Amino acid sequence: MLVRWTAVLLLLLLVPCQSEAADAWVVVIVGGPEIVVPVASVTDEGVPLVDAAALAGALDLTIVPASGxxxxxxxxxxxxxAVDGSSSLNEVAGAGGSIPSFVRIRDAALHLPLSTIARLAHKQLLLDPVGRAYLLPGPSTAADRHSETAPPGWESFTVEKTLAEKQEAERLDESPGQVPRPELREVLPARHESMQVQLGVGSAAGADWAGEIDATGTIGGYRTSGLLFATVGAQGVEYRNATLLVQPSKQAWALQTGDLLSEARGIGRGVRFSWGLNSRWHQRVSMERSRDEFASPAGVASYGAELAVSSAVMAAGETASDGSLFLKGRYGQGSATLDGFWRRGGARGVT
Incomplete structure (x- = not known):
């Protein structure tokens, strides 16, 4: 049933509350500034992948673009x-060896895991699951502890302890009343969760009403977002669009229900589970029913996948139990992108 709108007046009421952007982290440099950095993605270990240039100035790092x-x-x-797509940072000079790390270069920006940036800056990294990272001073070395300048005519030297002396020192350090305390707790207290909500109300003069609710935030440690759009008229309340998405803070998987978009079948209503969101191989399974009143009322199961073959080539596809099939390929170089796809509709055999 189509609702005819002659003139629609939308009034958006924003409920102010503290929110946490799912695509940005706060990096706290102990003894330095707090910096909000955009997150390109998250590794399988839950470490954010960020633009190293955003933290370079505060961490005494220099990034120089070169050919390739x-x-x-x-x-x-x-x-x-650093080479795009490499699995390590290769030593050039005085670095003490290569550093294993995922490397991504996009639009002249170097994206590295926060753990790699911490190692480059000689810092310790602590991660808060709700979007904060702490960079602590790194452990001091013997050279740092004995770097005082000797008086003129004097020479500084170090006498190593014997094994027995070291064992005795360790025993004394573990004695009652001398419990070592970390500089910063590694198990950080959870921050207050928040939810940002937008409400929209609209009406056509002498006709129907419409309402919209859009919410984004964190519930129980899970990133949650939902959208509901409904109309009220002669036919009663009709839900035009409704969707709910839940995923953990590491974004390794996602559960979505409500209105789903399928590249092979269009828009349907059902439930979808996706996994492998932090890797190059993304997969999803869905059980849905078409919203088309002329389509079969039976539910359809589908499977889709997306593979990043390289930084420039991507392949994707989706197949469903009703015979629908969708294949897609993409090639991108710089700011230019070339897409190609092929689709076959299961219900009508459209290609």
Whole structure:
């Protein structure tokens, strides 16, 4: 049933509350500033992948673009070479070896896991599951502890303890009343959860009413977002669009219900489970029913997948139990993107 609208007046009422953006993290540099950085993605270990340039200035890091790679230099003179798609930062000079790390370069921006950036800056990394990261001063070395300048004419030296002396020192350190306390608790208290809600109300003069609710936030440690759009008229209340998405903070999987978009079958209503969101191989399974009144009322099961073959090539596909099939390929280089797809509709055999 189509609702005819002659003139619609929308009034958006914003309920102010504290919110947490799912695509940005707050990086707290202990002894330094707090920096909000956009997150490109999250690794399988739950470590955010961010633009290293956003933190370079505060961490005494230098990033120099070069032909086919980017050069990273720390404050101690160490240098590494970063190549897009590589699994490590390769040592160039005085770096003490290569650093295993996922490397992504997009639009002249170097994206690295926060754990890699912490290692480059000689910091310790602590992650708060609700979108905050802490960079603590790294452990001091023997060279740092004995770097005082000796008086003129004197020479500084270090006498190593014997094994027995070291064992005795460890025994004394573990004695009652001398419990070591960490500089910062590694198990951080959970922050107050929040939900941002937008309400919309509309009416056509002498005709129907419409309402919309859009909510985004965190519930029980899970990122949650929902949308509901309904109309009220002569036919009563009709739900035009409704969807709910739930996923953990690491974004390894997602559960979605309500109105779903299928590239093979169009819009339907049902439930979908997706996994592998942090890797190059994304997969999903769905059970849905078409919203088309002329389509079969029976439910349809479908499976879809997306594979990032390389930084420039992507392949995707979807197949359903009613015979629907969708194939897609994409090639991107710089700001140019080329897409190609093929689709076969199961109900009508449309290709």
């Amino acid at each position: 790679y980017m050069l990273v230099r720390d404050g101690r003179g160490g240098e590494w070479r």
